[in-house]
Amino acid sequence: xxxxxxxxxxxxxxxxxxxxxxxxxxxxxxxxxxxxxxxxxxxxxxxxxxxxxxxxxxxxxxxxxxxxxxxxxxxxxxxxxxxxxxxxxxxxxxxxxxxxxxxxxxxxxxxxxxxxxxxxxxxxxxxxxxxxxxxxxxxxxxxxxxxxxxxxxxxxxxxxxxxxxxxx
Ligand SMILES: [Fe+2]
Ligand SMILES: [Fe+2]
Numbered sequence: 656x657x658x659x660x661x662x663x664x665x666x667x668x669x670x671x672x673x674x675x676x677x678x679x680x681x682x683x684x685x686x687x688x689x690x691x692x693x694x695x696x697x698x699x700x701x702x703x704x705x706x707x708x709x710x711x712x713x714x715x716x717x718x719x720x721x722x723x724x725x726x727x728x729x730x731x732x733x734x735x736x737x738x739x740x741x742x743x744x745x746x747x748x749x750x751x752x753x754x755x756x757x758x759x760x761x762x763x764x765x766x767x768x769x770x771x772x773x774x775x776x777x778x779x780x781x782x783x784x785x786x787x788x789x790x791x792x793x794x795x796x797x798x799x800x801x802x803x804x805x806x807x808x809x810x811x812x813x814x815x816x817x818x819x820x821x822x823x
Contacts, residue, residue: 663722666778670718671729673771677711678728680764684738688761691745694754697808700801701761707797714790718779721787737763755816758809765802772798 659665685705692698719726741760748756772795779787 667724669775671727672731674715675728675731676734677708677715681708681712688757692754692757700804704801711794714794718787718790755812758812761805765798765805768798
């Protein structure tokens, strides 16, 4: 027998999935990236997104409460895959390219979060959970703004690095 049998079950499961991602980002991944990058603008962008991400955790926990559920994180295999891919690429790349590797990982993560929140807000809307829709939209809006910032930085870093003579 499948354990996820209703749209509500699926919603709660996917909410647990994004809770896992947001908590990991807030507690581990973003602090690690902030430490890793050299570019000033990129680092300060990551720092402000860390603040926002703490708010994302709180909003997702609040959506659980609105549904009368205990916040429960589900291990997100998609995010773990992104993280693994990033860690491997960092190991394989020379230090002058780390910022570009990291900005690529940030863009992938934002796109993942955006897809997750769009799915969740669609399900919440269909269930008539208007307050949940509002909280999910807050997170979604910030992810979209962050992706735009990340893309701007990615373009600048790529242009700058293409002008550098190749070095180790
Ligand atoms: Fe987030
Ligand atoms: Fe994000």
